[in-house]
Amino acid sequence: MKVSDFDYDLPEELIAQKPADPRDESQLMVLDRNTGRITEGIFKEIVNFIEPGDTIVLNNTEVIPARLYGKKEETGGKVEFLLLTETGLDTWEVLVKPGRKVKIGTRVVFGDNDLIAEVKGRTDFGGRVVEFEYDGVFAEVLDKLGEMPLPPYITKELEKKEQYQTVYAQKRGAAAAPTAGLHFTEEVLDQLEDKGINIATITLHVGLGTFRPVRADKVEEHDMHAEYYEVTDKAAKTINQTKEVGGKVIAVGTTVTRTLETVGSEDGYVAADKGWTDIFIYPGYEFKVVDELLTNFHLPKSTLIMMISAFAGYDKVMSAYQQAIDKKYRFYSFGDAMLIT
Structure with missing residues (x-):
């Protein structure tokens, strides 16, 4: 599989330079990975797309001024x-x-x-x-x-360091933000809990493995750099109970996805664990734990777009990206969100 297959043309003006204000006012694209059907809305409406008894899994890593x-x-x-x-x-x-x-x-x-x-x-x-x-x-x-380690495509300084931090960040150690989580506000989290949706937290300290460029010509030749993760007993219990009653596990971001797929067994259950993961997910991978995935719109030829292509299907993802470009969605770290169901 060629890395160039995951390339696409993005107008520079669609690279978001700052987060939506308020952050839950970003656009939300919902992609049904079975049918390819796309629904559009605003991020704070995400509660309408998740059912009681489902579990949202968040990455509570905190970005350090690295x-x-x-x-x-x-x-x-x-x-x-x-x-x-x-x-x-x-x-x-x-x-x-x-x-x-x-x-x-x-x-x-x-x-x-x-x-x-x-x-x-x-x-x-x-x-x-x-x-x-x-x-x-x-x-x-x-x-x-130290300064917040913003990606090179963000050329404007932050008004506040908190803009590059999730509202639920707790454990210091990341060199970059788990950006899918930047859309959440306390109000959205409260609405999810009020609807009976479970919230579990894991930790993966985002490092070189997440944002390291792919320099190989073939996808299979890329080596991921290991990143540290922790899954607590509490989180594992919540996720496993959700599986037992037929609920869905929704990963907030590619970092959560990598962590859950690292600790997941073939039957879809997870074990509490901590350690280092260099898992590389690209088309052909069979997902064990994650049922739905909330993510941003990623860089061309990145390991992140390869992962969501594995999850939703290459053709559906590339078509959705083209629709996002046509409708002028905002891309990358401070950009809009995609929920893949």
């Missing part, structure tokens, strides 16, 4: 870090710009010596392993010095 700008201690040369994964006490895997000039042993200073990093090694994806030195609490130092 982008840091510093300078080499020795030469003063500018260096940019993107924190990806904490691998040990004060040790992180990071992406570095300019990478080729940041060698093992290089020390990088951030702020007024508030934070110092020493490069200890290289990663298999071209990044670096660094160890940080600082006084106080790392999270507080990061809040002071």
